[in-house]
Amino acid sequence: MTKHIRVENADQSDFKVVVEVWDKGFPEGEPDKLAFTEKLDYPTAMSSPSVYLTGTRYVIVREAAAGE
Numbered sequence: 001m002t003k004h005i006r007v008e009n010a011d012q013s014d015f016k017v018v019v020e021v022w023d024k025g026f027p028e029g030e031p032d033k034l035a036f037t038e039k040l041d042y043p044t045a046m047s048s049p050s051v052y053l054t055g056t057r058y059v060i061v062r063e064a065a066a067g068e
Contacts, residue, residue: 005059008044016042017063017064021050024058036050
């Protein structure tokens with residue numbers, strides 16, 4: 001089942017948030033593949049509607065590295 005989710009950069013600092021959307025490798029044993037990345041560059045920035053979860057898709061939310 002598809003689960004649409006929203007991620008917000010709710011921090012008031014200058015730190016940016018990175019949302020990575022990954023698809024599990026298929027067939028089993030294949031490496032996972034990065035589907036796409038979104039940067040939330042400013043406070044109140046929201047991820048797009050294309051960020052969703054399924055049984056074969058997952059999301060990683062992290063702080064952007066310096067210069068990223």
